[in-house]
């Protein structure tokens with residue numbers, strides 16, 4: 622699939638997906654969301670891709686939300702399809718077997734905050750701004766905001782953000798656990814690439830199992846979640862990387878992981 626509104630690049634095992642409608646602050650229309658789904662599927666199925674970065678083109682926005690001009694005259698059935706499309710793409714990113722980082726370079730409002738929350742980690746530039754302002758246009762979040770925000774920062778704070786419609790700067794987002802790091806804007810991509818490269822060099826199967834246990838264990842009762850963890854941990858013992866990792870530790874040398 623050729624992309625109109627995304628740039629897709631792969632370097633040294635790290636795929637970078639760049640939302641590329643800077644004139645509209647990278648607002649997500651249905652074409653872009655279909656492209657994101659396709660790009661996420663490429664990341665999932667290409668064994669050469671070990672880690673994924675999502676970011677926005679230009680210096681102003683990551684994604685300023687779903688495209689309001691496209692949504693304005695939607696009927697409920699069309700709106701449902703648009704929201705389901707977003708959910709499918711974001712759940713694919715959230716559950717894929719490889720780590721993802723959102724490099725948030727500016728406004729991440731509405732659907733922008735929602736896309737970032739589907740990634741495993743959020744690295745924010747000091748100029749980033751977050752929020753779920755849908756209420757201000759007579760809407761509520763439709764790409765997982767009501768669920769992922771509450772899980773990430775707690776129900777009380779999520780209600781304040783979603784029901785109040787206000788924006789948060791990077792510092793506040795960091796304080797409440799919405800983002801992992803704040804990075805000066807000019808260093809955001811270098812720092813994110815450095816961390817993604819580190820992830821790409823780690824044992825891929827163990828990363829997959831770690832993510833699987835966290836993502837699928839979260840909503841289980843503790844006993845069942847712990848059982849899932851035991852199974853995922855035990856599976857790691859089937860890999861060469863586990864043998865190599867432990868052997869290298871005991872021989873006091875750097876491991877040479879092969880990704881299997």
Ligand code: CAA
Pocket residue numbers: 644645646648649685686687688689690707728730731732733735754755758760761762763764766
């Ligand atoms: N949809 C469509 N176009 C958008 C957009 C959006 N979400 N956000 C920005 N744009 C467009 C603007 O219309 C404008 O286009 P023109 O130049 O053609 O007029 C251009 O991007 C630049 O935006 P502004 O002139 O508004 O820039 P600003 O610096 O004054 O303000 C902003 C920046 C605060 C991000 C402001 O653009 C804004 O509030 N955007 C909308 C944010 C929003 O409400 N997001 C939620 C959308 S609903 C949603 O996401 C639902 C869901 O959960 C799935």
